[in-house]
Amino acid sequence: MERHHRRGAAAHAPSIRALPRCWRSRAVDTAPIASRRSRVTEGARGVAHRRFHLHRCDGPVGHAALPVRRVAAGHAPSAPGRDTRPRASRAQCPLGTGRVQEYGVTHHDTGARRRSRPRRPSMTDDLPEYVHYDVADAVCTITLDNPGRHNAWNHDMERQYWAALDRAAVDADVRAIVLTGAGTSFCPGLDSKRLAGVVGGGGLVLAGRRSQHYALTIPKPMIAAINGACAGIGIVQALVCDIRFMARSARISTAYAKLGIPAEYGLSWLLPKLIGVEHALDLLYTAKRVEADEALRIGLVSRVCDDSTVLAEAQAYARALATGSSPISMAAMRRQVWGDLSRDYTEANQVWLETMVRMNIPTDNPDFGEGVAALVEKRPATFIALPADAVLPPLPPFMEQ
Structure with a gap:
């Protein structure tokens, strides 16, 4: 039975003997994002809600997949402590082997709910999915999800997060x-289990990792919905968002002063x-827990919301940008503001x-x-999607690394 299953799966898989027997998706080249965008079909005016299916080939268990779910705007994923998430089937493709991955993406209109096929037992049943990628109303919601660990950061989550940003870009x-x-x-x-390993002599692996400011290179506005505890590398990810x-x-x-x-x-x-400088050193020296009102007062966050509405309000803000602002203009200004620092x-003026x-x-x-036409005619403008060959300001040297 096992032999028959492997033979059947192999019939649909490409033969790539040069790669190890793991997840067989194609590695993306290291070209700039602008050139990679040319491989994606440019969207028409008025972006529809899509569902994406990632295809994978047969092989032994590798790394976690990035599922794509349909989530109504404003609805948070399931609470941690109980893992109720769907697992990847053998028809789905994981994000890969530690390198950035490129996907064969099939688009299905989700105007009507699709009936899912009966699910076969899979070798990925025990494989965690640390990042979810959901698209609705031209807004991509990326959700960090490490059940039982309060969404603590680990190496697999990091790889999946970079892959999600690559895809959204x-x-x-x-x-x-x-x-x-x-x-x-x-x-x-960082996951406390990983910290314990560092104390035990495991060391932190920095070689081969992307810089944590990589999100600043993404040519689309990023909004953080801080719905709970945010510390350490988590605060870094929140602060490289625009709003x-x-x-x-x-x-x-910040937590660092408590860890030496x-x-x-x-x-x-x-x-x-x-x-x-003063507020920054206060947060770093004391490693105190900053409450929402103080964070708003010192400019660490832009909005304070009720717990039940923080995600919905962030998504509503993102939808307003998606429908009312030029993607070309936003991409250029994001590079200008962060780069001009x-x-x-x-x-800055010369750029x-x-x-x-x-x-x-x-x-x-x-x-x-x-x-200009919308301004003269006193109507809402209808802007095109960000072109694959959009002309943007250059990245500063520290972002090009």
Whole structure:
């Protein structure tokens, strides 16, 4: 029976003997995101709600898959403590083997609910899915989900998160991204089990990992919905988002001073630029738990919401951006603002002038003509999806690494 199953699965799998017997998805090249976007079909005006299925081939258990679920806007995933999530079937493809993965994506219209096929027992039944990718109304909601560990960060979650960002960056159906955590926690930092391993001599693996500011290179606005505990590497992920919504009961902490370590992953550069040197050092020295009202007062977050509505309000804000703002303009301004933090005024102005010339406004920028027409005709503008060859300001050197 096992032999028959393997033979049947192999009939549908590509023969790639050069790769180890693991998940057989194709590795993405390291070209810039703008060039990789050319492989994705450009969306039409008015982005529809899509469901994506990732296909995988047969092979022994490798790493976790990134499921795509249909979740109504404003509805949080299931609470931690009980794993009720669907597992990947043999028709789905995991995100891969530690490298960025490229996907064969099949689009299905979800206007009517599809009847799922009977599920066969799978070797992936015990394989965790740490990141969920949901698209609705041109907004991609990325959910960190580590049940029983309050969404603590680990290496598999990190790989799946980078893969989700790669996918959202080139997804023509996505115009804004919301990052949140499952249940009542956002991300309390590195998994304590991993920390215990470091104390025991295991060491931290930094070689081969992407920089934690990688999210700043994504050409779409990112909004964080901080629905619970946020500390350590979790606060880094929240702060590289552009706008932060925070639940009233949530707490934010740097935590480093309680562990005898310096501020990690560039937080010593980022915090002072967001809230000033004094507030930054106060948070770092004391490692105190910052409540929502104080976080709003010092500028650490943009909005404070009720616990039950924080995700819905963040998604509503993202939908407003997706429907009312030019994707080309938002992508350019995101690079300008974050990149100009490392430039002086003269350099920032020069980047703007050069970008305007390269954009060739108004002849080669359809959103400019649409925006002017909408203004004259006093109607809402209908902007196109971010083109694969969109002209954007250059990345600063620290983002190109």
